[in-house]
Amino acid sequence: VNSNQDQPDDGAVLRVAPPAQRSAGYDVIVRAGSLNAIGTVAAVVAPADRYAVLAPASVAALYGNAALGSLAEAGLGAELFTFADGEQQKTRQTWAELTDAMLERRLGRDSCIIALGGGVAGDIAGFVAATYMRGVPVLQVPTTLLAMLDAAVGGKTGIDTAAGKNLVGAFHPPAAVIMDPLVLRTLPVEELRSGVAEAIKHGAILDLAYFRWIEANADAILAADPAALQRLVARSVGLKARIVAEDPFEEGIRAILNFGHTVGHALERESGYSMRHGYAVAAGMAAEAGIGEAVGVTERGTAAQLATVLQRFGLPAAPGAGGAAASALLDGMRLDKKARRGLPRMTLLRAIGECAPDSTGSWTHEVPAETVVACLQGDARGTDAV
């Protein structure tokens, strides 16, 4: 040990050298019946002393036993922790209650969390994992189409506050993600539609062929055909995984995954979070396509193409906001995490299948408030009206 006794007394600058990389990446398993493989996957990717399955009450009732049974079969000790259903539960309080319940059961830092449920479960259980004893591994097991396509991959976790959605949270990549398309058979059709909105987004920002495939297979998808859903999930996740791997902390290209979300989040907030996320994103994509056309970034006709597909799936194809609502929405956008210097920013398409960077190379654009308000007030499909 060098005791450094010759160090000058007039000051020192000590360098804490780069920390080693924490994560070596993770697998996303998309396979019918994989719900029964939770235990074997957990044993391999996140060996732990004990496992905490965190699930909302409704999901616990449906799949809690399957999850616990799979863990027990693999010889792993597990306990179930439940919380009330609903987006309005995605609060600091639920997070604190789940954490305290785990502490009370004496789960140590050598524990692993299984996040079982929809987007709320993934976000909140992921945030518990991110902050429990400064971080324990989490296995994401999404049980809704929306959660499979949106929240479960990418490591974003968080809770809502009075000021907005997901304003408090952490990046905490999962140890693995297990998606079992068979659980989607029992999903209400509105939940299915809500998830398809994210798939349409993936096509719109990255893959014209996929966008067309979704439109061509609308009947099979809406009928929850297992083969169609397997393909939808695998293709969407494949597209998202590529972007997340390229930019894990959303410092650049990952922002394109927020297409439709600047307006969408504001719509959700204005609805008091009664509006389904996918519906809000659908309306948000329609609005942002219209805004993109209005500012000359997005090819003319793009908003109309998008609206056609959204309507095919029974999704909103316009924000439908009146005058007062439009300025309230704008205010919400100023608090969006993408906002910079207090000004809203959004991802804009060049055309279906491709995004456009702004003049500085950023994947979000600053858009004049007047344009936003005008597009929100008008019919986003009818960009001629702008």
Place this chain on the structure above:
Amino acid sequence: VNSNQDQPDDGAVLRVAPPAQRSAGYDVIVRAGSLNAIGTVAAVVAPADRYAVLAPASVAALYGNAALGSLAEAGLGAELFTFADGEQQKTRQTWAELTDAMLERRLGRDSCIIALGGGVAGDIAGFVAATYMRGVPVLQVPTTLLAMLDAAVGGKTGIDTAAGKNLVGAFHPPAAVIMDPLVLRTLPVEELRSGVAEAIKHGAILDLAYFRWIEANADAILAADPAALQRLVARSVGLKARIVAEDPFEEGIRAILNFGHTVGHALERESGYSMRHGYAVAAGMAAEAGIGEAVGVTERGTAAQLATVLQRFGLPAAPGAGGAAASALLDGMRLDKKARRGLPRMTLLRAIGECAPDSTGSWTHEVPAETVVACLQGDARGTDAV
């Protein structure tokens, strides 16, 4: 874009490739007068739209203007957010209030937090930064000796809950750390002693020469001699930085920094957190040295050497626990983050200046409960009594 249309329908495993490294390391500046350099350092290491200075009321009164002035001089917009003094404020509530205050002031993801104050400020402001919009940069500006040597370097952030200290938190390395030894001139002597306990720990686990230097310079250190404190801080931070860089997420060697902390945290908890951290660590080191001798890992006489130095600084050199207290302490240790399978673990010295791994190579040892209780009940200095 590859649209992957030939993908089989019977399942897929998609790999999310390793995320890029987030942090490129950070500098720790130890220099008299560096409090006035906050602005210029911030402008370089964490350029942001706005800066939030988070400080407890007492520190805000002493150094808030200096911090804001330095930021203003560098042309940076900044606001001060204060909270009540005391370890009992290191709660979810304070964290939530600070976060909400920042959200209300519309600070975006392009903000940076300045954590100004002692260990509580560093931990709580660091946790606000770790979770604000999924993470904003933090500049640590510790104003106590303990915070300089302990909390400010290494990226640990967190809050206390009813179940124990720092059980909720995150790893969030700072953008830089600024230590101005001149602020230590006004520190109460108990605070100085509390900090010295951590320096003694650094010597005990890593550097015999440094351990002896601390003992030889006790008078100058206790008199808050600027040159002695500058050297103490720089050497301790140098030692800690080396360990943190080697093991940023405490998966191995970093555990040695917890020497004295298994018993120490339990003592703090039993005192209702009225005991100063450094005093608890001092008593904890004495106890753990005694335990190490009792299980034959630590060289005989080590506990006595340690006790001599601790007493030289007016620090406790024994846990001083009665019978009932000893088993309550043991219970507390089971909840320690180092506990595995519900059993307490602790770092043990081989001798002053060196730690000993256990037989599996781990830097923490599982210790029989009887030995722990016997050592806590006895006088930790008198290892002959075990």
